[in-house]
Amino acid sequence: MSNTTSIKLPNGEWLLTRVAYTAKEHSGVTFLLVVSALSLVAVVGLLSVISLSAFNTRTYKNDEHLFVRTHVAAYFISLLCCDLIQAIGSLYNSRWVNSGAVLLDKYCTAQGVFKQIADVGTALWTIIIAVHTFYLLVLERKPNQFTLYTTLIAGWSGIFAIVISGPAVLDTVDRGPFFGISGYWCWISDGYEVPRITLDYLIMFVAAFSCFVLHGLIHLRLRGNMSMKGWRMTFYRQPQERPTGRNFDDKGMSIARQMLLFPIAYCIIILPIAVSRFAAWNGHIVSFEETVFCETVFLLSGCVNVTLFCTCRQILPPKSLVLLKRSISKPKPIQRVEATSIAVSPESDPYYAASITTTVVGYGFDKGHDVDIEKGSMSDSSSVPMGEGSTRVSDPYEQTVAPLQIRKSVRHPRPPSVIIPNRELDDVYNMYSGGQPDVYSGDFNDVNLGSGHHPSHR
Incomplete structure (x- = not known):
């Protein structure tokens, strides 16, 4: 990194105010923008699909088996929201790419806030999903609605409390702003090394370790190598009793097992960051290429979560994903009638x-x-x-x-009435040759009524 600008703080340390990119750094940060855009599109698309499914199934009453009405759905949507915030925070790098340097301004502060919310949020909601899965599959208990609402309120309140506590409590004039330039973008400033570890890295590592332990216990329980009596665990070398799922249906059991993949994926995603951080703390200089690789894997968290969700079998009902429903009237039964x-x-x-x-x-x-x-x-x-x-x-x-x-109406045709005017019968007789006048009735037997020709008046 070259061409940096800094100011000296009252405590004698230097605060970076501008860091210019080299050609290689410019290309690497641009690549991270592409990865962030992919995660953003994937997360927004999945959130739209889940919202559509929830809207189309809003009239389904007494159907608790739908994914959108389960507790894990609320936790998973919260995880996707954190992935969305992470992608947005990374997209702030477009400003630094356009200007060719990272600048200490209000956009830098906003990027630092977004990045910490994403780091703490993904860690917290991932461990909540793991605990919820453990509660279902190992303890075989179904949480109530009060637990759901309490977890949602406590989870989001805890995230914002951690993010706000840094600048509210630790921000001092001697060490400069809490959120500032950190490497090739903005995050927690270099002057706050201990808060950076305790308020960000430590939460991520604890979440990953907890998910690893919980997944191991769930795996042993599903295999039958562990049994639970209350909160007491008993382990066996040979498979014994397996969970019966007596307190919830097979659909809930299937969804819980599939959602177990997300804590596992989180452990894999943060593994490169954990390795690079521990190497840096031991005095190893992390190169720019290693930093870009670790950041790329971490930014793919949104894409990985979306991919895992799409590969799960029938979590969302296929009929609930139709945009426009056209109703076609059912045919009426054919009935025989008599004439x-x-x-x-x-x-x-x-x-x-x-x-x-x-x-x-x-x-x-x-x-x-x-x-x-x-x-x-x-x-x-x-x-x-x-x-x-x-x-x-x-x-x-x-x-x-x-x-x-x-x-169908059938009638014999009625011949039209012909009224013979009162005139001399001889004149009428001359008009119809061959006719024999009937002096009593005034009718002519040979009159062609269908010809259309009628006697005319004189």
Whole structure:
């Protein structure tokens, strides 16, 4: 690192106010920006998917088996929020990349706050998930809602209390600001080496060690090499009794086992940082390449958590991930109906005595039917052949869904009335050749009523 600017503090130490990047450092920090952007996109995407699932299942009553309604879901969402804060804090490096140097200003202070919240938050929520899994799988007890709310309030309050306590209690004029330039970006200043270890590194290492111990106990319990009687543990060389999950269902047991992967992943992620920090405390000079590698692995925490969640089997119901739900009406059942025949009473003219009206009303037929107009009956077309005076009534789609009403009326045509004006019969007779006048009725037998030609008035 070269081209640094610093001021001398009252206690005789130097405070960095500007650190310029070399070409190699500029490229390395740019690469960290890309990794941070990937984690940001992954975490935001998973949070959106979980929110969509929770919204689509909001009407599912008395269903406690959904992931979004479990305690571990609330803890996991808190872990994702810390991963999101970590990605945002790392993206502040874009300002230093653009300016070519790290500057001690308000943006530097903001980056330091974001980074410490992310470090403490990921450590705290990871160990909470491990403890919750231990409580379910080893102790076989299901926490109540009061435990959930108490844990959430205490967890976030503890994170902000730790972050605020540094500048509120330890920040002095002699040592400069608590959050300042630290290496190639901003974090806890170099003048606060002990608070940096106790308020950040120590919490991360304790969380990783606790997760390692809890995972070992859970592994032995699931194999049957350990039994629990109250809080007393008994270990066996050969597998004995395994957890039955009597206090919760198999779905909760499966989710708890899958969520156990996240504490394991956290232990692996912070391992490079732990190695580099212990090496530096022993006097080893950590190179820039080693620093970028450790920071890259740590920034991939968001991507790793998202990947592990996506590989878990059926944590979120597939139907709850649909953006738009289109409802399609269910088809109504097909009902068979019988044809009804209504005979028309004879009128004064015997010509209409045989006239009938046949009406068929229903929801359709699954095959053709024969309607006998003369007899007023209906029969199956597959067994009764059609004859004269029959009409085939069939559904062209074999089965129809929408209500269908078929009305069939058959009548003999009534001839139109012809009124012969009162005129000389001889004149009318001349218009219709061959007709013989009937002097009594005034009608002509040979008048073509369907021709459309009618006698005209003179």
